[in-house]
Amino acid sequence: MIQQSAVHSHVTQLTQEIQQHSQPLRRIMGQINQVLVGQEKLVHRMLIGLLANGHILIEGVPGLAKTTAVSSLAKTINTGFQRLQFTPDLLPADLIGTLVYHPQDQTFVVQKGPIFSNLILADEINRAPAKVQSALLEAMQERQVTIGSETYPLDQPFLVMATQNPVEQEGTYQLPEAQTDRFMLKVMVDYPSRNEELQILRRMSKTSAKFEVSSVTSPEEIMAARELVDQIYVDEKVENYVVDLVMATRTPEAYGLQLGELIQFGGSPRATIYLTMAAKANAFLAGRGYVTPQDVKDIALDVLRHRVMITYEAEAEDRTSESIVNEILDHIPTP
Known part of the structure; x- marks a missing residue:
């Protein structure tokens, strides 16, 4: 009975803290909803990945604002962001970096790749060959990258949000099971409803249509929220x-x-x-x-x-x- 009372007291106090620390997440949702129409589930799942420190795979046909959703999320957090457009000719070194030889002093210098950021948008990940896809594995699972003989830790928070077109589309490579298992969530993005399509038409059918989101939170607030999630x-x-x-x-x-x-x-x-x-x-x-x-x-x-x-x-x-x-x-x- 005493133990149940202690648990209840802990949960009550934690709920109060959560309601206070969830304000930045609500601000994020508000900013993204200014840009996106009808993608509430996708935005919700991206926030879950952010809070639970898990990578996300987003699948849907072209034109459903998958890339816009991820880039908008990155802009709402004052942190590093890199968009990687995956193509069939991409090399692992283009992702993680490489050793560059300096003939002047005859030394090799590490040139870090775009994976050294906080939020990574891996756009159309299934268009890259297996070597590039596997280059993501160590970064996603171990939060570190090996270049040459040295291992470099990645900054926190580190989150990969990958988009892919369905595998039936031409010019794609199906992701291996070992790769997909690294993603906490696989979110399917469907077509908007008729009313949502009408809103999109009215909002976006202009040559000057451009919507900007503001930075409303920081990596420190995200990490503090993660600590509460653990409790x-x-x-x-x-x-x-x-x-x-x-x-x-x-x-x-x-x-x-x-x-x-x-x-x-x-x-x-x-x-x-x-x-x-x-x-x-x-x-x-x-x-x-x-x-x-x-x-x-x-x-x-x-x-x-x-x-x-x-x-x-x-x-x-x-x-x-x-x-x-x-x-x-x-x-x-x-x-």
Whole structure:
């Protein structure tokens, strides 16, 4: 009883702090919504990635303002930003940097690449060949880059937000599973509704249409918010719910789901970690010091859709990883 009272007191105090420290995030949303129309979910997911220190993969057909969304987010934070346009002829050195020889004093000097920044927009990442995609792996996972024999840490916060066109488009390379698993979230961007399209028409159908966002927060405020996200309370029942969801992608029969022939690989322990961290960030954005099962449910599809590998049988039945994850979410009882 004493322990429950202590937890309640901690959560109450934390909620008050969160409501104070979430103001910069609300200012960010306000600035971006001045530029974007109908992309509230994308903006919300980008903020979750920022708070939970997780990279984001954004997929959608060209022209849906994916690049605009990421660049607008970067401008609202007074921090370093680099946009990398991935192309088939890009080299790893173009990304991470290289050693340059100075003949005057016969020495090699490190020339750092654009990856040495805080927010990285990897635009059309699936247009780059495998060597360049793999060059991102160490930076994304280890927050460091190796040039020659030296290893250089990257500044914090460090966040990669990559955009890609669907793999059916010409001139693209499908991202390997090891690469996609490094992304905390995979967000699908769809076409706007009719009303939203009408707003876009009225706002943007001018040759002089240009919208600027202002810098409304700093890296220090983002790092302070992250510290609060780490303290958010997760009840044991919610923890078990997260584990059950991920385990059901590996051994669906154990949960009464007839999906074994449709799933080739399920979510790894990284999925469990990321789902919990993203749920905490979702609670933070809602102004709460505790995670609810709905926080987990709201974010689960974006965490799991690129971690559930389907079989040929699933493809033959026109099943997708999304439909399988949704079936698991509907089946596993919510605490």
